Amino acid sequence: MNESYRAFFGLVKEPFGTELSIKEILETPDLKGVKDRFDYAVRLGAVALVTGEVGSGKSTALRYAASHLHPSAYCVFHITATSGSIIELYRQLLGELGTDTASFSKAVLLKRIRREIVEMVCGKKIHVVLVIDEASLLRMEVLAEIHTLCQFEQDSKPWLPLIMAGQANLVDKLMYRSSLPLASRIVARSHLEGVNRQDMEVYLKHHLAIAGVKTPFFDETAITAIHQGAGGLFRKANHLARGALIAAAHDQSLTVSADHVRLAATEIF
Ligand SMILES: Nc1ncnc2c1ncn2[C@@H]1O[C@H](COP(=O)(O)OP(=O)(O)O)[C@@H](O)[C@H]1O
Ligand SMILES: [Mg+2]
Known part of the structure; x- marks a missing residue:
């Protein structure tokens, strides 16, 4: 053009760009609302949702909220969901964790993820946060299983907070009975409007x-x-x-x- x-x-420079630095993000009330809910779910080791139309600012809000966690105390793993199987999601996460993802079974992949996260949380005393963007793309059977990632009960407290962003149909998918284990851990929701x-x-x-x-x-x-x-x-x-x-x-x-x-x-x- x-x-x-x-x-x-x-x-x-090119105006209205997509590659904004954190400092260039406009601090709207909605953005602060997402950050507060994000922090709350992280503190509780629970699940938060961010929904909104395409282009309403969800991904930007997630980046903004994550950038406020202290990098020496928190490690945020950011995954962009696909419509693939849970194995694909596990592989994506292991890739983020810097681990080999060769052709293992689902159970082995899950075990590896847990081991890595337990090592970070207990060994290195780092708080781990999982962010799944475009989560409305996740298949029903993936939503039915994802909570198993977050269950690391010790001291009766789950360790892995999960923040999911996506279009409004994510909420519909979470209303199904099969999604109940995940939905029951949701403690905060933001919806970004125009x-x-x-x-x-x-x-x-x-x-x-x-x-x-x-x-x-x-x-x-x-x-x-x-x-x-x-x-x-x-x-x-x-x-x-x-x-x-x-x-x-x-x-x-x-x-x-x-x-x-x-x-x-x-x-x-
Ligand atoms: N708080 C903000 N400050 C400045 N620009 C923003 C902000 N939120 C969104 N944008 C702009 O809008 C575009 C779309 O936002 P994005 O977060 O990608 O939306 P979504 O993830 O909901 O599709 C971004 O590339 C950016 O240019
Ligand atoms: Mg986005």
Whole structure:
């Protein structure tokens, strides 16, 4: 896509990017809500859920919450779920634990995971946290078994907190009887909605500031159009906002209006 819009607007980097550093994350009330619930589940050694539409900021919120755990005391294992079997999930986790995952049976894989985690928790006194993103992709039979990963009862306290993020159908899947052992350990839930117009304006300004902009280019009509077009969702807003900048640069206009957003919208789903 046309890169010259960056020079036209004097942007020091690609705006509305996905590779945000922790410091670049906008601290919204929703984000703090996720962090509080994340911390609570970690303290209890229990399960927390983060649900929301695609692009509502779930993965960013997980990264933000995990970044606040002290790295010398906590080790966070981050897995992106697939629709594969539980063996695949165990392999992914063992890969994160830095262990060989050759063709062992399910029972052996589980034993190895437990051994590694017990060694970290008891031997090295490190708190281990498991984060599963895109958990709505997990099969029912995987959700039915996953709790066995978390049961390391000693001093009557489970050791492995689990934070799962995914789309709203994750909750539906957890209502099935087979998911009950896992669902019964859920102590906190956050649901990320699209933001309102005012918060969208703050969001857009924040991302422009990251790209080195002091005076935002979006006029009021553009902000409304981005907010409505994106349904308040951040990822879609990123695409619309960037597309609108490109359209405005094409017009040699330093002000971005709703017309530019509409032009951008014709190329975006
Ligand atoms: N708190 C935030 N601050 C700044 N940008 C954010 C924030 N939350 C989300 N974003 C932006 O929105 C995009 C989509 O967010 P993401 O966390 O990937 O959503 P989800 O995991 O719900 O699909 C990110 O790449 C980032 O650009
Ligand atoms: Mg995500």
